[in-house]
Amino acid sequence: MVKEIICTVCPRGCHITVEGDNGKVNSVKGEGCKRGLDYATAEFIAPVRILTTLVKINGKENELLPVRSNKPLLKEKLFDCMAEIKKVSVNLPVKMHDVIVKDICGTGVDIVATKSLN
Amino acid sequence: MYNIKCDVAIVGGGPAGLAAAVSAKENGAEKVLIIERDSSLGGILQQCIHPGFGLTRFKEELTGPEYYSRFTAKTDELGVEYLLNSMVLEVDSENKQVICTNSEYGLTTVSAKSIVLAMGCRERTRANIVVPGTRPAGLYTAGSAQRLINRQNIMVGKKVVILGSGDIGMIMARRMTLEGAKVVMVVELMDYLAGLTRNRVQCLDDFGIPLKLAHTITAIEGKERVSGVKIAPVDENKKPIKEKEEFVECDTVLFSVGLIPENELTKKAGIEINRVTNGPTVDQYMQTTAPGIFACGNVVHVNDLVDNVSKESEVAGKYAAEYALGTLTKTVKEVAVQVGRNVRYLCPHKLNIGDKEQKVTLYFRVLFPENNVVLRALDGDKKIAKKKELRVNPGEMCSITVDALKITSNAITVEVVKEA
Ligand SMILES: Cc1cc2nc3c(=O)[nH]c(=O)nc-3n(C[C@H](O)[C@H](O)[C@H](O)COP(=O)(O)OP(=O)(O)OC[C@H]3O[C@@H](n4cnc5c(N)ncnc54)[C@H](O)[C@@H]3O)c2cc1C
Numbered sequence: 219m220v221k222e223i224i225c226t227v228c229p230r231g232c233h234i235t236v237e238g239d240n241g242k243v244n245s246v247k248g249e250g251c252k253r254g255l256d257y258a259t260a261e262f263i264a265p266v267r268i269l270t271t272l273v274k275i276n277g278k279e280n281e282l283l284p285v286r287s288n289k290p291l292l293k294e295k296l297f298d299c300m301a302e303i304k305k306v307s308v309n310l311p312v313k314m315h316d317v318i319v320k321d322i323c324g325t326g327v328d329i330v331a332t333k334s335l336n
Numbered sequence: 337m338y339n340i341k342c343d344v345a346i347v348g349g350g351p352a353g354l355a356a357a358v359s360a361k362e363n364g365a366e367k368v369l370i371i372e373r374d375s376s377l378g379g380i381l382q383q384c385i386h387p388g389f390g391l392t393r394f395k396e397e398l399t400g401p402e403y404y405s406r407f408t409a410k411t412d413e414l415g416v417e418y419l420l421n422s423m424v425l426e427v428d429s430e431n432k433q434v435i436c437t438n439s440e441y442g443l444t445t446v447s448a449k450s451i452v453l454a455m456g457c458r459e460r461t462r463a464n465i466v467v468p469g470t471r472p473a474g475l476y477t478a479g480s481a482q483r484l485i486n487r488q489n490i491m492v493g494k495k496v497v498i499l500g501s502g503d504i505g506m507i508m509a510r511r512m513t514l515e516g517a518k519v520v521m522v523v524e525l526m527d528y529l530a531g532l533t534r535n536r537v538q539c540l541d542d543f544g545i546p547l548k549l550a551h552t553i554t555a556i557e558g559k560e561r562v563s564g565v566k567i568a569p570v571d572e573n574k575k576p577i578k579e580k581e582e583f584v585e586c587d588t589v590l591f592s593v594g595l596i597p598e599n600e601l602t603k604k605a606g607i608e609i610n611r612v613t614n615g616p617t618v619d620q621y622m623q624t625t626a627p628g629i630f631a632c633g634n635v636v637h638v639n640d641l642v643d644n645v646s647k648e649s650e651v652a653g654k655y656a657a658e659y660a661l662g663t664l665t666k667t668v669k670e671v672a673v674q675v676g677r678n679v680r681y682l683c684p685h686k687l688n689i690g691d692k693e694q695k696v697t698l699y700f701r702v703l704f705p706e707n708n709v710v711l712r713a714l715d716g717d718k719k720i721a722k723k724k725e726l727r728v729n730p731g732e733m734c735s736i737t738v739d740a741l742k743i744t745s746n747a748i749t750v751e752v753v754k755e756a
């Protein structure tokens with residue numbers, strides 16, 4: 219499998235071509251530096267992203283609580299996690315970094331508040 | 337009329353105002369007052385729930401609220417005062433007064449020894465760019481859609497086309513996709529991306545959202561609600577190629593076509609406005625052409641990274657405090673700052689050099705993307721600073737630092753040249 223990956227580590231944005239199979243990298247081409255090599259390798263094997271979204275607040279129509287994953291999540295899990303988060307609604311008060319969903323979808327990652335609300 | 341006295345008055349409680357307030361306090365100003373029209377502090381970052389803030393400053397990827405909370409914790413600790421729900425109507429630069437309407441006190445006058453303008457920016461709208469067609473419902477600027485969705489829990493549409501590849505538009509593309517909307521495409525007039533590459537990868541590519549470079553929207557259709565848009569590629573002169581026009585179905589169009597400094601108050605105060613940035617002309621202290629009136633953040637020039645805003649605002653806060661205390665260095669020489677090859681604008685626009693040693697960082701944007709370049713600062717025709725960059729592009733701010741006391745001529749020029 220060949221994947222083209224745009225490096226986001228620095229503004230140069232090198233287009234890096236990675237070739238490999240089943241989570242194993244055989245060759246990397248086009249990286250401008252070592253940091254890009256590491257990024258592209260990780261991105262090829264298992265791309266991860268921080269997920270941010272909003273959670274409903276009980277008794278409030280026009281306000282939502284901003285939340286994030288406390289660690290990056292596997293990219294392919296983002297929509298599953300969104301579906302889980304949509305089921306939740308919280309009671310105030312909430313403090314910043316309070317855990318809203320523990321171990322979301324069995325990923326070992328927690329969804330936490332990014333704001334304190336009273 | 338209600339009267340308040342303070343040393344440094346700050347108009348706007350976004351990241352710029354907050355950083356200026358912290359720095360003014362830390363540099364000896366006693367009574368520092370932030371005047372904010374919203375009911376809470378944090379400015380635009382309150383609606384920026386996405387990550388990507390603070391990578392340079394805190395070496396962490398924070399969300400908007402997490403980023404400004406670090407500053408509000410500081411302003412609370414240092415005893416900065418706030419006047420919330422207060423819309424500033426006028427800044428009197430002569431008498432150093434700020435006139436505002438406050439929800440509790442009514443019309444209020446704040447008298448200060450120095451003032452910092454930190455009102456941020458606003459979005460360019462369809463009127464500024466003119467897309468022909470009717471005016472059905474479903475047209476939003478990307479930032480107003482962001483506010484509706486993130487702060488007011490109102491979903492704006494199901495099938496979306498975004499005009500402009502600015503950061504806010506791309507971030508909204510991801511946001512709406514995660515919420516279950518279909519983002520059909522992002523259409524960009526230029527043949528390069530307007531925003532950060534990171535946002536293209538994580539907001540568009542991740543979700544398979546097509547980016548149409550060198551394309552534009554030629555018409556918006558629909559009677560009551562948007563039913564679709566016509567898009568077409570553009571030629572070298574940015575003119576749409578009519579024969580290649582096609583119809584794209586959608587119920588919502590977001591405009592992410594740039595930001596302009598909020599400059600009404602600045603203009604009314606008789607402060608000189610820079611023609612390229614649309615913000616006030618400032619020197620290295622972030623002082624405007626009105627003595628004792630400073631400015632920082634997006635009200636001066638539109639920043640892509642809040643980290644730069646904080647840094648620049650700390651400069652404004654420091655010197656606003658010095659001005660209030662009467663310790664700001666007297667100017668012995670004025671030096672113009674000029675744009676050279678592939679530089680669109682520079683900030684500060686001029687240097688008021690005193691007799692103390694001072695390192696000055698000049699921030700600038702390039703006109704077009706380029707690889708393997710050298711950024712240079714020239715004093716007359718003598719090179720006084722240089723820095724290599726692998727890549728520069730208009731979407732990302734560049735900077736170069738010079739030693740102000742070493743400047744001998746009356747003008748320095750910053751240029752971007754190809755590496756020899
Ligand atoms: C939608 C969006 C997404 C962004 N995404 C990122 C990102 O991912 N990463 C990043 O680093 N940067 C990002 N930025 C940039 C960053 O948020 C800004 O550079 C930063 O917020 C600018 O700070 P500011 O204080 O100058 O302006 P603002 O945050 O706009 O604050 C200005 C404040 O002044 C107040 N004000 C204005 N006029 C008056 C008046 N007349 N009276 C009283 N108060 C007034 C406003 O209410 C507001 O609170 C983004 C910007 C936007 C708009």
Ligand code: SF4
Nearest residue numbers: 225228231232250254
């Ligand atoms: S590979 Fe290196 S030079 Fe290229 S974008 Fe990534 S970090 Fe920058």
